[in-house]
Amino acid sequence: MTATPAIEGWFTTGAQPALVGTRCTTCTTVFFPPTAGAGFCRNPACGGEAFEDVELSRHGVIWSYTDAQYQPPPPYVPRAPYEPFALAAVELPEGLVVLGQVADGYGVDDLRVGAEAELVVETLYTDDQGDHTIWRWKPVVEMGAEADG
């Protein structure tokens, strides 16, 4: 069984996974997902049509968060039996907010607006072709953070 990304070209895998954005070589604005703009810069002040892939920061600040207590409808592929999962929107140093599921084992009680989160890659679903992976946000809990709380 192999593990393949649930979508091609949006994130790297390995020990230090990262989202893959695209940077306009004219105005340097970064976009995610990398398909955004379809070859034309979305900054209205820029006519750029050339882009380069860029790995986004692996750490960001939680903009907000929630969870999915009910099984989402297709085309979501749920695990059986369904397990609720958390979702977070994380603001990156590149100036954009990116949504993601929250890493396995963490729920809304582990999250708060303004706290730090780190990018990880985990299994989204498994079928007869193997595991399909996705980027996720994992809360960063510093040693002693509970005492600061």
Added chain:
Amino acid sequence: MSNDVVVAGVGMHPWGKWGRSFVEYGVHAARAALTDAAVDWRDVDLVVGGETVRNGYGGYVAGATFAQALGWNGARVATSYAACATGAQALDTARARILAGMCDVALVVGADTTPKGFLAPNAGERWDDPDWLRFRLLGMTNPAYFALYARRRMDLYGATQEDFAQVKVKNARHGLSNPYARYRKEVSAADVLGSAVVSDPLHLLDICATSDGAAAVVLTSVEHARKLGLADPVRVRAISTVTPTFPNTVLDMPNLSTDSSAVAGAPERTFKESIAHAAYEEAGIGPEDVGLAEVYDLSTALELDWIEDLGLCRRGEAETLLRAGDTTIGGRIPVNPSGGLACFGEAVPAQALAQVCEVTWQLRGQAAGRQVEGARVGITANQGLFGHGSSVLLSR
């Protein structure tokens, strides 16, 4: 020169889960609006339909579908799609043709028949469609987006789930005697807080349902309204259908990310703020003149966001208004006197027009059982998918 047009008539089909064709609802609402305006359908020279994507061929050509069902009368036709702002965009199309002097009487109709449960994307694999990808990759439903906004209010401004529940309590009370509302029943805060959590922190009763329904508006020029003998009619003072300004830095349904503000800098106003701002600018009316607001309470918490986006109070102060009863009928600035989406459930292409119907009845003093006394100016607001949103300002 005035850019006003006149609301000569309004009409609705009751919201519910009727399971019939959207055409039937739309024609019912259209006939009600024509009767209200005392206008013969054969005198209508433009019909604009709000598109409904779930209802097949007829829904995609809504303008012509309604025109045929009313009986072909040779009117010009247009069809609009702008997600939740569909009705306002349709209204704007009618207004433009009237103001250009190319139309005297326009009929605008929106109607929908909705499925049960979560609104899901259309079938088929579409790897370039954010509305498909957000479900496929993240399981990100509409309520999950509403919940992100709600959580921010809690963590940034100290809102509580009890506050959100009180929005529902208020709106349920407002809608009790609205004959067009689907839900006409008192709801307690305990009912809301005792209902299942859908997406934390929102409970089932914090989130609006999806409904069947229809609304229609007859618009005329100011001059033609005089010919019809309409004294002191409600006027459309502004229709804002602005798109976002780059960079759009607030996460919007159905997107997986925002634009980056690193190069272009953060915008002066968020998208929702800019929707209302454009309406105020166009009308030369300020938030201090507004007597009531019909806003898109897809969730209870979202109503609080809108109150601030409309400039009715400062950022982070909407809970203070709510707790003081300011947003209740009889308070300083009643919000959703119709009962809002909490009592209606959303019928997408009809909803922005339903807001205009309600404000019209309020400004005429015809909102029996839910009347905001002495209201002279009302505003509507909504936002939907794909950069759509609208605000309509009306006054006597």
